[in-house]
Amino acid sequence: MTITLTVNGVDHAVDAPPDTPLLYVLRDDLALNGAKYGCGLGQCGACTVHVDGKPVFSCVTPVAAVAGRRVRTVEGLGTVDTPGILQQAFIAEQAAQCGYCISGMIMRAQALLDGVRRPTDAQIRAHMQPNLCRCGTHGRILKAVRRAADMMGGTVPQAVRS
Amino acid sequence: MSMSPLDHAKAPSRRAFLGGGGALVVAFSLAPRALAQLAGGGEGGAGPAVIAPDLKGSLKNHPWLDAWIRVDGDGRVTVFTGKVELGQGIRTALIQVAAEELDLPPGAITLVTADTRRTPDEGLTAGSHSMQDSGTAILNAAANVRMLLTNAAAALWRVPAGGLATTGDGHVRGPDGRLAAYGDLAAGLSLHVAAVPDAPLRNPADYRTLGKPLPRVDIPAKLTGGAAYLHDMRLPGMLHARVVRGPAEGTRLVEPDIQAVEAMPGVVKVVRRGAFLAVVAERQWTAIQALRHLQRAAHARVTAPLPAGAATGAPLSGDAVEAVLNTLTPRDIAIEDTRTPTGPAVHTVQARYTRPWISHGSIGPSCALARFQDGEMTIWTHSQGTFDVARVVTELLGLPAEKVHAIHAEGAGCYGQNGADDVAADAAVIAFAVPGRPIRLQWMREQEFGWEPLGPGMVTRLAASLDADNRIVAWRHEVWSNPHNNRPVGAGGVLAGAEVDPPFAAPEGKPIPMPEGDGSRNSNPLYTFANTHVLYHFLKDMPVRVSALRSLGAHLNVFSIESMLDELAAAAGIDPLALRLAHMEDPRARDVMQAMAAGFDWAGRPRGDGRRGCGMAFARYKNLGAYCAVALEVEIDRETGRAWVRRAFAAVDCGQPANPDGVRNQIEGGLIQSLSWTGHEAMAFSPERRAAFDWSGYPILRFQDVPGTIDVRVVDRPGLPFLGTAEAAQGPTAAALANAIADATGVRLRDMPLAPDRLKAALGPV
Amino acid sequence: MRRKHWVGAAAACIALGGLAALAVAYRAPLPAIARPDAASFDRARVARGAVLAAIGDCAVCHTADRGAAYAGGRPLPTPFGTLYTTNITPDIATGIGTWSLDAFTRALREGVARDGHHLYPALPYEHYTHVTDGDVEALYAFLMTRPAVSAPPQPNHMIFPLGFRPLLAGWKLLFLHRGALPPRTDRDAQWNRGAYLVEGLGHCGGCHTPRNPLGGEETGRAYAGGVAEGWVAPPLDGSSPAPIPWTADGLYRYLRTGMDGEHGAAAGPMGPVTHDLSAIPEDEVRAIAVYVASLRMDGRPGPGPGPVDHADAAAQAHPAGAALFAGACGGCHEAGAPMLTGGRPGLGLASGLQLEEPANVVRAILEGLRPPVGAAGPFMPPFANSLTDGQVAEVAAYLRARYSDRPAWTNLTRESATARKEGQQP
């Protein structure tokens, strides 16, 4: 079955069973590596992407549910050569160990910064709660999110483009 | 600088680099696996033989320079290591080491990690040995190469080598200012020579790269969706597989409906080999649905029942952990036994400490790629033992050793032996049955929780006495533990080995001898105590599948020693830090404790008031690795029993830090991970199976529970030997937490996890 | 458990006419006392108070997310505005530090603060009024020995005229029936203990009993099912729709662990209730379970219909719902999923799918459920961001067709939109 979805601003027609979780469509059909399989149960956040500007667990989001909707992945925030603000902040804080959780962390954090210019520490922690990290990078992740908020300078964050 | 897994897939083998000459390959195959080595902390099999005992690090096993370093005509340098990136930042640290001693910018160096055809076999990447083994080897190999290049320039210019210098950008400069490029010099030079032990090292005062916080080379790709992990590899014609097992170790499915799955559209093959079962499909989702269909079958337990807690499916109490271990027959190993006449004891404290079984809990379930083509098996693995994966697969499939090629590619953090080795073997069995098509196999979340080896449950009993002068005059430490080193070195060590027909026998568990130790690791105190008696009750029979979890026995042994010191200090009414310093002669250990005391403001700390308190602890990992002292300030919510760490401070001495920010990152991570293990985690069992299959049954620390602040001070030791740091924080953090809780509340918790419900129960209702 | 029934209370007051109510509204302030020394309370009494506080869910409402225990500040959102719970720690300026036992008793039993103002029936005083003197005293001792936390009350945001508290006096005239409950001599001590806890501190009827248009509990239809925060609190009497009827043992497991293998997991406002009951003496929870089980046994003893699974027919009737279910829910709820091979109940046993109203199913899909921070327990991710209202409706319709023999739900898309709006309020 062909399903049309918009990923990072680009329309794709994918031939996949409608119940296929978005995660596998992104990874296997569209060759996007950012969203990771961690649990497949919506419990760890490694697969976090945005749908219509909101963070979702792509592992439990059937592709049929996002037909015609805007999907945004970490690839949509920037590239190795031109990283986006959050990515720059994560690099500046060296906020990764194994890094497996980090794409999901960045997408979760981006959703916060899209809506709240100057989140408090408590807000950041509460917002990031769904995402797990086993390497213990939490402290640096929190610093990176704060740094990104500072870099955005309290200005109106970039609108969701995708 | 770093290669993506895809580069690995495309890269020619080392043999091709050498134009088929193969001298280097011969060198590898000549190195027999004999003499027990401590590469990887003594885990895994016996490491490669020592053939050059006067050299340092892994040069002892692989003295030829071209095993480590290749200099191309254009001046580009490739460095080879048998160690692998596990998220600990080793890739960057090793590049820094090589760059420093070659006197090159780090960007000029390409690092190749473990590959059975390209790199030296350095045993496992484990036991915080990478800097000691590989870092030291590369440091000295690079110094040798720089010396050879300098000598070549001297010969070229007919001047004494003493007047020459390297420039930091790939040139040797003569006394008259003439420059010769490394690439040109290397063209006339064979690096297939053995290293010499005394090649001059660069002066730490002149370091350009080493000891600097170089940003990690692997991070940018990991943040932007680059092909950074094995999981991200896509080979042409690749198929997706899922291995099919019962819900947890020791179970098997009863008559799964294979016919129905074979008829599912998109299923390419159902692979059966004895009791080994897997599905292969064009699409990943199809493979998962086929797996789910097969999992509808009933399951039966095929091995002895698991040790269940009092309430089935509830975490085991300390008593229950001890009861389980008490059913096993110990082999007693004396670790230390000293006798000194002393004055009479005035305070004696006895205590038992326990740790339950703990999951590695990698965020990415284990994954492997395998391809069987033209009679040759290639496996991409994130195992800590790339060379062992090749050995396991060789035996499992009965292939000639030279037909099996294993290549490391990064996975999610593993923290010891998780499912990585098993999944690599699984993938090879599947690929063997589907020749010509690359197979990507990832375990499901529940398979990782259900089947990976756990960190062993352990018990210690300590008794210690102080005399009237607050000197420790007796110290007894007994530890009971299963082996922590069940790393597979043959087919019997992986799950598939027990499933194929005929099955391979599981090897008998063996202890790791001291000074590294396994269950005994860090049971020998670094302090100077009179009448020290340390005994390891090694329990070879394992009621639960277990193997190495980061820091091995040091987690409970350091927890026990450092809890006991606080219990003694409390009994005598003295400051816990003062008691430690009074018994510590090692000046570096004292420095680290004092650096902690200064950074945390130990003297000015808030004193325990029922709801807030502070605790500290210290250990030198294995008494051989990094020194680490940790102090924590906790805030107790007496209504819920939650102990939240407001503030954490750690001081660490790891010798010459290759990358101080990398060291800090490891210590911060180890500290948080240990707070999670120590404060929250326990795998629960029913007699039938492990109780947890997802994160709801095995919660780990999340953002709202991690410390308010963490600061790490790295004590600089210019030019001193590298000491591994990746496991330095676990033990001290665990004890510091118990000590802080005791300081805050007066309640001493001795059984992990120091969980909110336990603290609440211990505090009572008020 | 955030209660909303006081919203009905407001309607009642308006109906009565404000002025009539005002005549009975005045209550005198009680004198402030010096804060009692924590050490002056008997330890055993404090310990008892801790158990009672758990049964009464005090901390659930009076603790903000990650805030200090009992310091209040938790928003109780409603379509009529937002109410913030108060600080019940013994802080002198911002808590109940100056409250005498008499003042505390009056608040608990009559809904009047020490200074004489009327409290919203978010504080379920129509139940607490049945609590014995000894238990009130124990609760007082427990609260007065908590650490005093300075946490000023946050202003409520009520729509006009509900901010005018004297209106509440009229509501009390109708619905506050003071006094102890007489024990039943034809029942044993355990049942009577359960009755006391359930009718009093536990205030189960606050949610599980339907309310009349004036917001009072319909005493004639006790436990026939009610509403809490938009969730249906299912009937506990003979009309319970559970495919396998509740027993005292099943209820005990459920109340104790938040999960029963023959029914399912506690969701919505019930989650925190079961967490509170997980750590108190077993006898008390058993008594509650025995009493609640008797509510059904008295009305409809005997076996239930058992679970059904019309997978094929449901997929045919709702193909889109079936696909969404397979991709979003199947990883946990389909046969062969780890959760089901791990011994958790299938959806065929869930009461929510058998109720007349789809409220719980829709809310569970949108909000998910999660155990308290750091604790193990049933978990479900929220789907509010990934599924549209139309998609939630498809899934719910499919679930109803697959797992029940009852009539299809209607207006599911609208239900989802409503639930989503409520869930987004502060």
Ligand code: FES
């Ligand atoms: S993989 Fe989606 S939440 Fe874990």
Ligand code: FES
């Ligand atoms: S960095 Fe490894 S899991 Fe977060």
